Amino acid sequence: MWAGSAFRTAGPALVALAVTAAGCAPGAATAAAPPSVHWGPCADNASVECGSVAVPVDWAAPDGPAIDLAVARRAAADPARRLGTLVYAPAGPGSSGVDALTNQQVFDLLFTPEQAERFDIVSFDPRGVRRSHPVRCSAALVDALDMPVRGEREFRRFLDAQAALGGSCRELTGPVIDHLDSTDQARDLDALRAALGEERVNIYALSYGTVLGQMYAESFPERIRTMVLDATVDHSVGTERIHVTGARAAQESFEVVLGWCATSEACVLHGRDVRAIVADLYAKADAGELTHPTDPARTLDRGELAHEILDPLGNADVVETTNRIAALAGSPAPRSADQSAQGSSAATVPLPIYLYCADHRNSTRSYADLYRLRRLESAVAPDVRTSTHGVPLLCVNPPFETTNPPHELDVEDAPPILVTNSRYDASTPHENARRVAEQIGDAVLVTYDGLGHGAAVRGRCMRGLVTAYLVDGTMPPRGTHCPAEPLP
Structure with missing residues (x-):
């Protein structure tokens, strides 16, 4: 079941922002709300304004049931020189744009x-995320997916577990679970634009938010003033290419770590054979003998091991990556407390990965397919063995149709779009950005020659180029590169 108060008849005024005086949580606003925007202080940060915008569950039925999208705004600090609205399309899938604006540290990093x-x-929690009618699922059935898959029988058990999980997600989430794809998100974004009274908007899209940005450019090109696609996802490719490209990028990022560790005494493994240490860890993981250093009862498979190694590299944190490798190998090493594995005892949990499944269905249909995919990944990533894309295996058997399947972009009449990417990004490979820029045509790719997920925020060169483009439309020359920031 789902709470009846979350759904209602939207009526004709879907783009009107509803007042949410108590903060950013969705309220019970009606469709009769005036077309002007009314803001109240955010519950998490009173210096930031929060509200909500009503959008239909199904954009094909605009007068049907609706949900509220939580939105937040920081007004221009220099109103006399204000240029308009810059909308942040958050990363994820599953990141909160409201949180990004209310958290001062995150805001200062992004802008x-x-x-x-x-x-x-301005930003928002996308439909299915956090305050915007989140996808919710049984925690016990999520935990049930934590199983080894080493043969066809186990693969079939995994599919059955996915089916059971999907049923719980549908029951707990309601009809919005069928309307989560990035074209729905693009329509939501345009409803927000209209509610703000803007003829055109500026968009900064990060990571998975770049798929939303691409869909917006396809559907509403004339409503864009400027658009930055940062840490870009390529929505034109299938499962095999996603995994192989991702594995190659993961290997390249790991080789940056190896080079740094060989020359820097800040590396806890300086002077040791890091490749051999990691190879031994993978052998233990494949044998079911690798345990987590902070939770000895937890066994890590190769995908979880890869996550342990690669996750800090999104922040270019080579120190944490080598600390983790040392800890996994049994050597004493510091470990960031907030990066340790944490479980949940809640009866239900959010599962925003289904937003990805609405855009992409994993083509793996048997253990033979999975084994072949693993072999292809290992061939291009001999050290890290895999990509960072293990979680989308949930998309083998989601509880809905993939309504926005991969396709080549068809963008016409949009202004020049700026695409930015790190050269070494295990999550969104540089190759993705190159292909997306080529598909858009009138786009310029700027490369940050360093490590990390998200390029637009890295160093004076990148931040300066992006700001100049957003402020006055100055597009850097094609082929522009910004130098890497030094590692510790």
Whole structure:
């Protein structure tokens, strides 16, 4: 079952923002709300304004049931020089744009002082995420997916477990689970634009938010003033290419770690054969003998081991990666407390990965397919063995149709779009950004020659180029590169 108060008849005024005086949580606003925007202080940060916008569950039935999208805004710090609205399309799938604006540290990372002066900066929790009617599932059935898959019988058990999980997600989430794809998100974004009274908007899309950005450029090109696609996802490719490209990028990122560790005494494994240590860890993981250093009862498979090694590299944290390798190998090493594995005892849990499944269905249909995929990954990633894309195996058997399947972009009449990417990004490979820029045509790719997930925020060169583009439309020359920031 799902709470009846979360759904209602939207009526004709879907793009009107409803007042949420108590903070950012969705309220019980009606469709009769006026077309002007009313803001109240956010519950998490009273200096930021929060509200909600009503959008239909199904954009094909605009007068049917609706949900509220939680939105947040930081008004331009220099109103006299305000250029308009800059909308942040959050990463994920599953990241909260509201949290990004209310958390000062995150906000300062994402946006430069000049951007904050010249633009109202607005973001939202996408449908299915956090305050915007989140996808919810049985925690016990999520835990049941934690099983080894080493043969066809186990693969079939995994599919059955996915089916059971999907049934619980549908029951707990309701009809919105059939309307989570990035074309729905793009329509939501345009409803927000209209509610703000803007003819055109500026968009900064990060990571999985770049799929939303691409769909918006396809559907509403004339409503874009500027658009930055940062840490870009290529929505034109299938399962095999996603995994192979991802594995190659993971290997390249790991080789940056190897080079740094060989020359820096800041590496806890300096002077040791890191490749051999990691190979031994993978052998133990494949044999079911590798345990987590902070939870000895927890056994890690190769995908979980890869996550342990690669996850800190999104922040270019080579120190944490080598600390983790040392800890896994039994050597004493510090470990960031907030990066340790944490479980949940809740009866239900959010599962926003289904937003990905609405855009992409994994083509793996048997253990033979899975084994072949693993072999292809290992061939291009001899050290890390796999990509960071293990979780989308949930998309082998989701509880709905994939309504926005991969396709080549068809963008016409949009202004020039800026695409940015790190050269070494295990989550969104540089190759993705190159292909997306080629598909858009009138786009320029700028490469940050360093490590990390998200390029637009890295160093003075990148931040300066992005700000100049957003503020006055100055597009850097094709083939522009920014130098890597030094590692510790």
